[in-house]
């Protein structure tokens with residue numbers, strides 16, 4: 001039986017034994033941690049840790065030991081990449097999915113799970129080309145296929161030929177059945193986490209309705225209010241504020257810790273879930289966010305450095321020269337990659 005030891009109420013948890021442990025964080029996510037890894041229990045305000053029959057309460061944690069949240073996240077041994085990590089900065093790429101079949105038909109989509117059009121597929125591949133030199137370590141997508149297709153298609157263009165792999169942590173069987181049994185293969189993988197919290201804002205009774213016909217019926221102003229106001233929800237749907245509550249909480253709990261540990265992260269999500277995350281990153285007011293519009297399939301780059309997000313690409317218009325505005329470290333990485341490949 002596994003034997004987990006919690007050092008005081010704040011600290012690291014180290015596993016000795018033959019099986020993994022489960023760590024349950026403040027947002028109820030459960031992760032399997034393999035034997036032999038120390039677990040940093042930072043970023044969890046409150047949680048339960050269990051190993052066999054033992055259970056531990058974690059009150060507050062911010063230990064500084066080796067952090068291995070997911071085994072497949074181990075950084076590559078590529079020296080260039082390592083130096084990027086040591087610089088204590090990380091890249092964050094946000095991509096709104098490419099055009100979907102309902103974007104094309106001008107229908108309110110929300111949480112309806114609609115795939116990309118051919119144009120959307122092309123947009124995703126184009127987006128992938130623009131970020132092909134940024135070594136993505138980890139991908140978060142919504143639970144919806146249009147975001148997942150976008151992420152996967154974009155990754156076909158990465159110069160570093162790692163394979164994006166969707167993590168299946170929904171239950172123990174899914175976890176065990178999708179396990180990878182080669183350390184080398186794990187190193188050549190990019191974990192992809194699909195989270196409903198990043199889904200598009202739930203559009204309630206507007207889902208499936210034509211946007212133009214709805215404006216004709218209820219008036220342009222009313223429909224604009226439903227679509228772009230901060231705190232007025234569409235009938236039985238989510239306001240941007242409600243969408244932000246879950247999307248930003250997920251970003252803070254699950255994504256920021258990965259950036260803090262130096263991982264380059266890509267998020268493929270939706271117009272409104274990304275608007276709410278950008279509102280948080282850029283400290284926009286509820287008035288400012290009203291005029292924030294995101295194009296489909298345009299990657300936006302942020303650099304996370306010393307706890308701050310520095311925007312490098314424009315979220316407003318498709319003039320994102322900024323996506324190529326590498327920091328010095330990213331530029332060095334790109335140069336070394338060029339030297340290695342030519």
Ligand SMILES: O=C(O)[C@@H](CO)OP(=O)(O)O
Nearest residue numbers: 107108109110200227271
């Ligand atoms: O229909 C939707 O789900 C969204 C995004 O396409 O529309 P809107 O532009 O109104 O936020």
